[in-house]
Amino acid sequence: MDFTLSKEHEMARALFKEFAEKEVKPLAQEVDETEEFPRVTVDKMAKYGFLGIPVPKEYGGQGCDPLTYVMCVEELSKVCGTTGVIVSAHTSLCCDPILTFGTEEQKQKYLVPLAKGEKLGAFGLTEPGAGTDAQGQQTKAVLDGDEYVINGSKIFITNGKEADVYVIFAVTGTIEKRGRLMKEISAFIVEKGMPGFSFGTKEKKMGIRGSSTYELIFTDCRVPRENLLGKLGQGFKIAMHTLDGGRIGIASQALGIAEGALESTIAYVKERKQFGKAIGQFQNTQFQLADMATKVEAAKLLVYKAAMAKATQKEYGFEAAQAKLCAAEVAMEVTTKAVQLHGGYGYTREYDVERMMRDAKITEIYEGTSEVQRMVISAALLK
């Protein structure tokens, strides 16, 4: 087993790192403070193809593999968790389901501009009563002539108001499964500006504060029949498949946040002096750093393994769940330790680790909580 990166991946990492350092890092603190969506950065990322990395070239993408995409989200998240999740939600949650389940017409109409970065994507599954329990959907879609009429709302939608194209899930009927009546869920591609589609409140969040998190409201929203994504009733399958990929994206974000906190801490403990010497010379600091670095490396191997599984396997939900569970918990632990090693300064907004700790928390929650990842992993073990 060879763990060395290929020339392509080494060059891609160097590119993402340079871009993150020059274009993203200088804005990270301001984006967090102001809660402003970093449109300037998104436009630059679009120009250089960062919004279509794993999408084939015939659909306007860069034609790279999932590992390249993972490294992009990782490097961006090292300096700014907000920017990392913007790319992740756009790519994994909007481009990917259209690429996997869309018709050729849908791919030409929606995927091409998304992959080129001319449009930004989002994904709407979560509702006030349907988080981990995706079957709790209340949003309904009813066919009326050649249009579906959607009514309901979605909450906590990343890229919410800034996106142009949304993959939305709604109940289209009921089906009987093993003697039980279940909701039939279908997926739809909805465009910003379609009649009856509006935005509710913007969430005020603990972290990733620059990502535009909104409620989406559908009031008799009319969507052309041809915007049904996949087959009628295939929505739950599409959602679960999409989340498997999304988990790899969020695992990459978590990994990046952890690496960023570790790097900041290594630099800090060399500078900060107490009792006449740099705190990095104390064994407690050294042991903390050793644990942090080892856990980050373990998370990295799982995240990269999941990326390779997505490239080579039909099913990769197990690997994705392990990667996300591990990376998210490592991100929380490492950022918490980073703040601790920074002492009082780490608790102030003057230092990046304070933001990183707040950004890390969400990675244990969205795209399936850590508890859900444990359910996925254990279900596969006990199958």
Place this chain on the structure above:
Amino acid sequence: MKIVVCIKQVPDTKGGVQFNPDGTLNRAAMLTIMNPDDKAGLEAALRLKDQYGAEVTVVTMGLPKAEDVLREAMAMGADKAILVTDRVLGGADTWATSQTLAGAIRNLEYDLIITGRQAIDGDTAQVGPQLSEHLNIPVISYAQNIKIDGDSVIVERQFDDRYHVLKAKMPCLITALAELNEPRYMTPGGIFDACKAEVTVWGRANLVDVEDSNLGLKGSPTQIAKASDKVRKGQGEKVNLDPAESVDYIVGKLKEKHVI
């Protein structure tokens, strides 16, 4: 239009400098980057390509490892890449380097050759102008702006406190300043394509109209007597004062040292 851009892989000075016992740079032991002036030259060529349509060929002389910088150039948008590498070319000064590049470029068709003004590892600014002499074409150095006008180029040449506007018929050579532009990034897809693309490798046998006596260390009139890393400055003195006090303090120090 056909544009040849000469680029050089240079040590990344952020990673520290290391020397061989003979005083030459130990390039193999150092991190490397594309020379900043050359990168600006490449960006200028790629902008001309975007604006007017052009085929951009990048050429470098160096160790086999210099292929990296050619692939970076292709990932930015260059169409073809040529690596000139041969043991007999090692240890070249500016004279031998420009002779080598001229020998390689004589194989190519070109309207425009762009080089960087100078490389950050040698800082001579000689290779570009020497190359134009060997190829017997006009040179405009220190370009801060380049436009195409029919069969000519119009170039703003930086000059102390002003700039000159010069026009030259193509084929000609331009040396570019890092300030000329902000080079574009590679694209992820460009990287994957560049890593699959062919890099043409030429050796001594491919050089046209060049004498052996003008190549490599033996053909280099310049010999390095001694080289050293820059002397590290001391920690200096740190003071914490408000702006008004700071001015008085600095002026006092300058007077003390008889600077003012």
